[in-house]
Amino acid sequence: MELLKNLPQLNWDNFEETSQVTINICKEMANKDFLTKAIEKVETTPELFDLCEEHELDDKIVIYNDLEKGYRIRLRLGNEDQYERAHNHRFPFTTLILHGTYYQSWYGVKGEFNENTKVEDVTKLCARVEKKGSYFTISDKAIHSTQTDPHTISLVICGPPKKDKTNIINTKTGKVWSKWGKKFESKEQIKKAKMSKERFHFWKEKLKENELIHSY
Amino acid sequence: MEILNKTSIITKLDALPKLNWDNFDETSTITQKLLRELINDKEALRTLVYKVENDTKLLNDCECHELLERIELYNGSDRGFRLRFNFSTEVHSVRPHDHRYSFSTYIAKGTYKHIWYSTNQKIYDEQRDTVAKQWVDKNNYDKESDVDIYKMDPLFIADENKGACYTIHHSTVHATITEPETVSLFLRGPGEKVRSLIADRETNKIWWRYGREDEKDKRIESKKMTLERYYELRGKLENWGLI
Incomplete structure (x- = not known):
C-alpha cells in the first residue's frame, strides 16, 4: 500500500497533465498484490466500506478516499442489465479496464444538457469498443455512455466534484433525469444504495475468479 | 483455400450494400466488423494493396x-464508403480537427494519443465557404x-493502441497525436459538408480542408503520392507483417 501513501497532489483543472499522471497511477495499481491488499483494507475499514454502493447498472467499491488531494479511487463493477443512457458526471475521472469490455459512445447535445433535452437534440459522435487494458480520462463536461459486458470491472480515479448533479437521458425512451451528489440525497436514498456484505463478497469472488486478486 | 479466402473478403466488399451513415449505430457496427475481418485477412489486404499499382484511379487518390499519408485501397463511393491504409509521418502536432465525413478506423500498428474537444464556439459560417x-x-x-483554439476544452483523452477500433461522426472535433509509423485501416463515408477544420494548437492558426472537387490543381498535384513512395509504403506493410 506504499503506492497510496506516496500519491501526488492532483490538479484536475490541468486536465491533460492530470490525465497522464492518473493513467500511470492506474497502471501501477492494476496488479494482484495491490488490489488484494486494497480489498482487504475496505473490509476492515468502515469509513471505506460505508462509501461502497449498489446501483441499477453498476456497483462501486471505494478503495481510497482523499478528495482534498484529488482522489476517490474505486472499482466500478458492471451488473448484468445494461441499456444506453447518455450522461455527464459531477467530476472528471480516469479509468483502466481490468476485466471485460466497454462499449462507449460520445454525444453532442444541442443547447444545454438539462431536463428539457429531447432525444432528437442528442447526436452520437463516437462508438468505441474498449477492451481489458484500455484506459481513458474523461471530463465532467463530456456526455457519454458506457455499456459493458456483464461483470466488467474497472479501476477508476475520480477527481473532486465540479457540480452538484449529473444529467442522464435514456437514448431510446427519451426519459431524462438527474442524479444528485450524496450531500443532497435523503437518508433513505443513501441507505438504499449502500452495499451489503453479501454483495461485497459476491464481487470479491468475481475478482478472484478473474485473477484480479489472490485466492488465499 | 488461400484463393477462396482471398476472393471471399473482396467479394464481400463488392457485395456490401449501401451504408446509411445517418444510422450511426448500424453503420458503426457493420463497418467495425468489416475492418476486424479485413485486418485478420492479410492475403486479402495484400491483394488490395497490390491492385493499387495498376489501378490509375486508386493510385491517383x-x-x-x-x-x-494514405494508400487508397477500395473505392465504394457508390455505396457510401472508401477504404484506406493511413500512415502517420514523423511530424506530430496537436491539431484539433473535424472531418467532412464520418468514418471507422482500426489501429493496425503503433499508438496515438486521442483527444476529443468541446469547441465551445460556432465553427462554420456557410457564407465563408x-x-x-x-x-x-x-x-x-x-x-x-x-475560431479560437484556446476556447476549446479537452473532454476525453485516451491512448489508442494496436487493436483499438472506433467510429466517429463528422462533427466531432478531435486530435490524434501519433507515434511514427502508426498504421490504421480506415473506412470513410461520403462527404457531408463542404469543408472541415484544422487548428494548430501551438500557433493558434486555423485552416480548412476541402474535397478534391474544390481544391486547386496545384494543391492536388502537390499532395499526390509518387509510385516510388507507394512501393516504399507497400514494402513497409510487408515488413510489418500487416499484409
Missing part, C-alpha cells in the same frame, strides 16, 4: 500530407476566422 478556400495550409492560414 493516394496522398501525402504533413502528418499523414467560398472565401475560405484559399486558406488550406499552415502557410496560407485563415487570418479572418473567429
